[in-house]
Amino acid sequence: MATALAALTLVLLGTMVLLGGLAGQLTRGSIASGGSLLLTMGIIGAVGLVVARHQPGNPIGWLLLAVTLCFAIAFNVGTYITLRYYDRGHSGLPLGQVALLLTPALLVTVPLIALVIMLFPDGRLPSRRWAWFTRTCLVVSALGPLSFEIVTVIVIAGHHIKVLPDGQLAAVEHPAGSTAWLGAVAPVYLGAVAVLWVGAIARQVLTWRRSAGERRQQLKWLLSGAVVFAAVGVPSLAVTSSLWEIMTLGFAALPVGIGVGILKYRLYEIDRIISRTLAYAIVTGLLAGIYAGLVLLATQVFRVHTPVAVAASTLAAAALFSPVRRWVQRAVDQRFNRARYDADQTVAAFAARLKDAVDLDSVRDDLAGVVHQALEPAHVSVWISQRD
Numbered sequence: 001m002a003t004a005l006a007a008l009t010l011v012l013l014g015t016m017v018l019l020g021g022l023a024g025q026l027t028r029g030s031i032a033s034g035g036s037l038l039l040t041m042g043i044i045g046a047v048g049l050v051v052a053r054h055q056p057g058n059p060i061g062w063l064l065l066a067v068t069l070c071f072a073i074a075f076n077v078g079t080y081i082t083l084r085y086y087d088r089g090h091s092g093l094p095l096g097q098v099a100l101l102l103t104p105a106l107l108v109t110v111p112l113i114a115l116v117i118m119l120f121p122d123g124r125l126p127s128r129r130w131a132w133f134t135r136t137c138l139v140v141s142a143l144g145p146l147s148f149e150i151v152t153v154i155v156i157a158g159h160h161i162k163v164l165p166d167g168q169l170a171a172v173e174h175p176a177g178s179t180a181w182l183g184a185v186a187p188v189y190l191g192a193v194a195v196l197w198v199g200a201i202a203r204q205v206l207t208w209r210r211s212a213g214e215r216r217q218q219l220k221w222l223l224s225g226a227v228v229f230a231a232v233g234v235p236s237l238a239v240t241s242s243l244w245e246i247m248t249l250g251f252a253a254l255p256v257g258i259g260v261g262i263l264k265y266r267l268y269e270i271d272r273i274i275s276r277t278l279a280y281a282i283v284t285g286l287l288a289g290i291y292a293g294l295v296l297l298a299t300q301v302f303r304v305h306t307p308v309a310v311a312a313s314t315l316a317a318a319a320l321f322s323p324v325r326r327w328v329q330r331a332v333d334q335r336f337n338r339a340r341y342d343a344d345q346t347v348a349a350f351a352a353r354l355k356d357a358v359d360l361d362s363v364r365d366d367l368a369g370v371v372h373q374a375l376e377p378a379h380v381s382v383w384i385s386q387r388d
Contacts, residue, residue, distance in 0.1 A: 013041060036248045048060075064116060104148040117200040117204065118196070121215075125203075147182055217271075220274070221258070291314065291316075295309065
């Protein structure tokens with residue numbers, strides 16, 4: 001079933017390209033932006049497929065597949081509706097009304113993503129109260145797609161179909177005023193979705209406070225993906241430049257973090273990833289500030305308006321890279337990757353003792369102790385070659 005859903009999603013992603021070509025939307029810019037969007041949806045679907053196949057009892061994999069499928073359906077029907085109702089050259093295309101009825105698929109994805117976060121990592125809620133809260137939010141948020149579906153049926157039945165250039169059904173008022181209530185449903189839908197998202201975040205925060213060991217590492221993967229999702233993916237919605245093509249990939253960070261956390265694949269590397277990311281972000285900011293300061297100092301204070309000033313500033317920033325990186329990495333590891341920091345300190349102390357060691361048995365015991373302290377293995381064996 002998971003493979004079938006993934007295959008259907010893959011077909012729909014390919015259909016997006018075909019419909020885009022028919023609509024004349026395959027320009028150089030749209031191909032780049034559309035490619036990043038297809039890649040993002042493909043990553044979400046791939047994570048859902050892997051989780052569903054390895055843990056079929058965990059609903060998170062199926063939910064991720066459903067999110068990808070809903071996205072693919074929504075983007076396909078949007079382009080198809082534009083071709084059918086807005087572009088007069090394709091007015092003879094069939095199943096236009098069916099495409100209109102599938103439009104609310106996009107509204108389904110927002111609460112589903114919140115539900116994925118709520119159920120992370122094992123697909124179960126901690127208590128009946130959380131289950132009651134989640135079901136209530138989902139039922140209320142279902143009013144949004146359901147209401148839009150009812151309005152679509154009314155518009156189709158009354159032959160008042162009017163489509164905008166982006167393929168969305170225009171807000172057409174029925175002669176009898178029977179669709180006026182839709183405006184009152186929108187705040188209810190948005191409020192229920194917002195409450196569900198806040199509840200999902202609160203649930204994971206409470207879990208973090210009580211967690212330790214493996215569960216905390218899983219939550220770190222979730223948190224890291226959510227930070228990239230919020231810091232890179234969400235702002236891409238307001239970006240109109242070519243940078244959008246890269247930023248939109250930030251949406252894939254959340255499902256990737258969820259997938260790694262659930263499958264526990266290389267689970268304990270998250271501390272190293274976080275520390276490296278923070279370290280290089282801080283180093284980049286510091287060196288950029290130093291470079292800008294040196295350039296301003298040379299050009300504005302000393303009035304040196306030659307390429308030599310810029311070149312000297314660049315060389316100074318490059319020379320500072322290694323010492324600044326080591327200093328920042330040490331500080332970040334001490335705060336965010338304590339295990340690695342302590343291990344490095346332990347190994348460094350052992351190396352210092354080794355310089356003056358002369359007794360082979362004491363060196364062997366010291367080595368075994370250092371390995372146990374730094375790596376915590378299940379078993380350690382030391383083999384010493386006996387040579388004359």
